[in-house]
Amino acid sequence: MTNGWTDVANADVVLVMGGNPAENHPVGFRFVMEARLKRKAKLVCVDPRFTRTAAVSDYYVPIRAGTDIAFLGGLIHRSVSTGQYQTDYVRQHTNASFVIKEGFGFDGGYFTGWNAAKKAYDKSTWQYELGPDGFAKVDATLEHPRCVFQLMRQHYARYTPEKVSEICGCTVAEFERAADMVLAAHAEGKTGTVLYALGWTQHSHAVQLIHAAAMVQLLMGNIGMPGGGVNAQRGHANIQGSTDMGAWNMLPGYLKLPRAHWTSLDEYLKANTPKALRPNSMNYWGNTPKFMTSLLKAYYGADARPENGFGYQWLPKAAETANHGWAYFFDGMTQGKVDGLISWGMNPVANGPNTRKMLMGLSKLKWMIVAEVFETETAGFWKAKELAEKYYPKAGDAEGIGTEVFLLPASCFAEKDGAFVNSSRWLQWKETNLEPPGDAKRDQEIMSRLFLKVRELYEKEGGTGPEPLAKMKWDYATPHAPSLSEVAREISGRDLPSGKQIAGFGELKDDGSTVAGCWIYAGSYSEAGNLMARKGQEDPTGLGLYPNYAWSWPANRRILYNRASLDAAGKPWDETRAPLRWDGLRWKGDVPDYKADAKPEQHGAFVMLPEGVARLFAPELVEGPFPEHYEPAESPVENSLHPQVSFNPAAWVIQGLGDQLGEAKDFPYVGISYRLTEHFHYWTKNVASSSQLQSNFFVEVPEALAREKSIQSGDLVRVSSARGKVEGPALVTKRLRPLKISGRTVFHVGLPIHWGFIGRVNGPLINNLTASVYDPNSGTPEYKGFLVNLEKL
Amino acid sequence: MLTRRDFGKTGAAALTTAFGFSLVPAQAAVRELKISRTTQSRSVCPYCAVGCSVIVHSLGDKARNVRSSVVHIEGDPDSPVNRGTLCSKGISLKQFVNSDRRLTRPLYRAPGGKEWQAISWEEAFEKMARAIKGSRDRGFVERDEQGRTVNRLENIVMMGGCTDTNEINYLLSKFRFGLGLLPYENQSRL
Numbered sequence: 001m002t003n004g005w006t007d008v009a010n011a012d013v014v015l016v017m018g019g020n021p022a023e024n025h026p027v028g029f030r031f032v033m034e035a036r037l038k039r040k041a042k043l044v045c046v047d048p049r050f051t052r053t054a055a056v057s058d059y060y061v062p063i064r065a066g067t068d069i070a071f072l073g074g075l076i077h078r079s080v081s082t083g084q085y086q087t088d089y090v091r092q093h094t095n096a097s098f099v100i101k102e103g104f105g106f107d108g109g110y111f112t113g114w115n116a117a118k119k120a121y122d123k124s125t126w127q128y129e130l131g132p133d134g135f136a137k138v139d140a141t142l143e144h145p146r147c148v149f150q151l152m153r154q155h156y157a158r159y160t161p162e163k164v165s166e167i168c169g170c171t172v173a174e175f176e177r178a179a180d181m182v183l184a185a186h187a188e189g190k191t192g193t194v195l196y197a198l199g200w201t202q203h204s205h206a207v208q209l210i211h212a213a214a215m216v217q218l219l220m221g222n223i224g225m226p227g228g229g230v231n232a233q234r235g236h237a238n239i240q241g242s243t244d245m246g247a248w249n250m251l252p253g254y255l256k257l258p259r260a261h262w263t264s265l266d267e268y269l270k271a272n273t274p275k276a277l278r279p280n281s282m283n284y285w286g287n288t289p290k291f292m293t294s295l296l297k298a299y300y301g302a303d304a305r306p307e308n309g310f311g312y313q314w315l316p317k318a319a320e321t322a323n324h325g326w327a328y329f330f331d332g333m334t335q336g337k338v339d340g341l342i343s344w345g346m347n348p349v350a351n352g353p354n355t356r357k358m359l360m361g362l363s364k365l366k367w368m369i370v371a372e373v374f375e376t377e378t379a380g381f382w383k384a385k386e387l388a389e390k391y392y393p394k395a396g397d398a399e400g401i402g403t404e405v406f407l408l409p410a411s412c413f414a415e416k417d418g419a420f421v422n423s424s425r426w427l428q429w430k431e432t433n434l435e436p437p438g439d440a441k442r443d444q445e446i447m448s449r450l451f452l453k454v455r456e457l458y459e460k461e462g463g464t465g466p467e468p469l470a471k472m473k474w475d476y477a478t479p480h481a482p483s484l485s486e487v488a489r490e491i492s493g494r495d496l497p498s499g500k501q502i503a504g505f506g507e508l509k510d511d512g513s514t515v516a517g518c519w520i521y522a523g524s525y526s527e528a529g530n531l532m533a534r535k536g537q538e539d540p541t542g543l544g545l546y547p548n549y550a551w552s553w554p555a556n557r558r559i560l561y562n563r564a565s566l567d568a569a570g571k572p573w574d575e576t577r578a579p580l581r582w583d584g585l586r587w588k589g590d591v592p593d594y595k596a597d598a599k600p601e602q603h604g605a606f607v608m609l610p611e612g613v614a615r616l617f618a619p620e621l622v623e624g625p626f627p628e629h630y631e632p633a634e635s636p637v638e639n640s641l642h643p644q645v646s647f648n649p650a651a652w653v654i655q656g657l658g659d660q661l662g663e664a665k666d667f668p669y670v671g672i673s674y675r676l677t678e679h680f681h682y683w684t685k686n687v688a689s690s691s692q693l694q695s696n697f698f699v700e701v702p703e704a705l706a707r708e709k710s711i712q713s714g715d716l717v718r719v720s721s722a723r724g725k726v727e728g729p730a731l732v733t734k735r736l737r738p739l740k741i742s743g744r745t746v747f748h749v750g751l752p753i754h755w756g757f758i759g760r761v762n763g764p765l766i767n768n769l770t771a772s773v774y775d776p777n778s779g780t781p782e783y784k785g786f787l788v789n790l791e792k793l
Numbered sequence: 794m795l796t797r798r799d800f801g802k803t804g805a806a807a808l809t810t811a812f813g814f815s816l817v818p819a820q821a822a823v824r825e826l827k828i829s830r831t832t833q834s835r836s837v838c839p840y841c842a843v844g845c846s847v848i849v850h851s852l853g854d855k856a857r858n859v860r861s862s863v864v865h866i867e868g869d870p871d872s873p874v875n876r877g878t879l880c881s882k883g884i885s886l887k888q889f890v891n892s893d894r895r896l897t898r899p900l901y902r903a904p905g906g907k908e909w910q911a912i913s914w915e916e917a918f919e920k921m922a923r924a925i926k927g928s929r930d931r932g933f934v935e936r937d938e939q940g941r942t943v944n945r946l947e948n949i950v951m952m953g954g955c956t957d958t959n960e961i962n963y964l965l966s967k968f969r970f971g972l973g974l975l976p977y978e979n980q981s982r983l
Contacts, residue, residue, distance in 0.1 A: 028874070235841055235842060237840060237841070241954075242980070243981040244962075247981060248977040251966070260943050316974070319943075325978060325982065339927075339932065340924060340950070341949070341951075342950070342951045344952070344953030345956040346978075367924040371953075374894050374895065375896065382906075399907065402904040404901075404903060407909065409895070409898060410896075414863065414866075416957075416961075419958050420837045428844055428846065431835050441914070447968055450918060451967075453919070454925050456922075457923070464935070468972075472967050472970065537871065686892055687882075687889045759894075
């Protein structure tokens, strides 16, 4: 979240789209209700399904799964064409005025530069026009035909209310009414927030979808404002923290993983340290050398020296264009390219797309290590045929599966201390005085013992590539079971000459004299102690920021981009909701997202970007600098904007073993998956109360479709896709309204997740149905909107 | 109608005369709340990322040779996020911690095996470390075809982290970069 849960209460308009917080984040949803009670906020809910959030909304609009960009594009069009945007904000804080190079364009579904052979864009035309001073050219009047504002206006001119209705399936009147409610937030003194979850991230165009939401929020002047922002409601207790610590292609703190062609630290830093694109840009990523050097010092200690590039050579380097994410390593696994898998509390058989493919992959492994609190479908994948032959008739018998499996009893949240990062980016420290049950161990001990054992074997016997393993620092006071406080101090950072914990990332240096394991967490454990464990109740701004409760990354800042809550001269857009104030010498209020003593006009408000302003036009995304509506990989209709390029041309579609896409003639309905409030993911099927409250899988079937197929609630039905099937009782519902798309009726079929073949209660895995289709920016699978058939059994 | 509360208030007094001794102290002992003798730890719910703070009440942790056990988990009223409230899952966290389905000993499944077998931690660590080393020795690439130092490993996959703390995730990063391992994924993409 750019803002946070408690801040949602400051909103005047709440757009919930791609999420259902009343069901899935019920305690966080209290702040939506508080905004409605105290500020008379309007809640607009846009979703294929009339959810629990929709039930308490002021206005609900149904749309077809996978058409959110069309809806948001419609909002952009309406905002720009009717003048419902915050002009001064857009001028001051976005790249609307930046001039783009000649030759950029969009035609027939492609932006300029598409290379069909490489399935990738040449982005040379998607760039700013630079002046002789090396800075981007701007036109403050926003009238230059090639400025971002004009290009954006042109791009979205096609997204008329009629077009939105044709693609999404809502009526023109429904779209217009929702749009007017959302766009009301453009007025100074009005702020709107956007809350989303996996209903936005699980598409083959998901990152562009969230970019579209950010564009709407920038046009409204809502980024940096209390009650504003773009807010991801994340689905696991520390999914934010694990993201912060790096996906496969990232080092901790969003530093890029080295690639083979950056052969030295100097080359790495040269390629990954951005240069300012405007004279007033603070360009904070310009400090990348300090962040990277401090990380290398944390990893390699005294062995990291200036003359050896601080140990850069020991880090792994991926091939220039290699992809080692989920989509590709599971495909590699099915081809026998992977020996072993180590899983720390993850269950790919349940949560990966195309379950049959996951099972195929695991059965090709030589060995697998799983550390868990319960036996999962992944640990026991070799029992799939025995336990669920109906769904996996072709899974091998256990005798024929050669994978050696270690299932290690780990500890649960209450048996470990350490910090979880919630959706608000608050690092909240846990205490514990419990031991794990029986012979179970804490994860830090399992991990450390295993690491040290492997290292010991290399020390005794030698082997390939011993150096990176030997040099990785593991010198904790109790190396086989490190104290998490000690680890937290290493992450937060230390000044080596003085031996003192640093107070923040401003103290980091690139000469090897500071250590920080994750620069965005710098200062979370300072000389003042463990700030993540704080319980302070003070709220000096009255905006629900609670600066002394827990610790928020970065720098304990509660609202990201808060400098954008003021105009160029430093006057708040809204005096009643000002997270920051300039007193002539310093910024007061929230921790400024800005230099603490820099004058209001000195820098652009978006200090992390080389432009110094936010990007309406975002050339770093792979399928275009502007979001464009593409249909899901499996869609019941053609893309009415450009039928010849119906689907995101840059998306990853894996066509390996077990992969198949279906067509609407065989699979005419749109499947969507979702959670229920009684369950958490695939865990609580092991918990008595949850499995009693929701013991059975069911299929939500729209009334009209049920009538067509003579299905009544409780009848057993089968839902099948080109990959597999699920079976369960039907729940006939009004919640899934049939939608008229290009003259035909499109039905959705609702599929709650939560069951599997190993648990207190069992049922089909929904990912039996889903496809190996992924967003090309994030690598997230398309779980919302895939084609299925429905039969009565 | 006599409610239990009324029985406690007046019934006990009436019984005093019938039996000749007072039942009140004995009842008071029974009525003492289980959590009055607990140790409280402040923790955070492990489910979604609203990040509700919870208070874990445990018994038995102060006695020698006694393992503590969780008797109650409730919302922490100091948290500005949840102010003591919890959802239907959070309120039953005790059943998660104390679930009879928890794994309590290491298990091993041999190639082609049809059942789990018990294995000691020592033997498991020995076998796992051998498996990792064997694969790493085969798969580790020090230099690529152009002679550039790459120190990478592609034949072991690691996943996980979203269910655990920052500190565990950070240790995980040291583990995988120590091995040189590149294929890695956590729930953040799924």
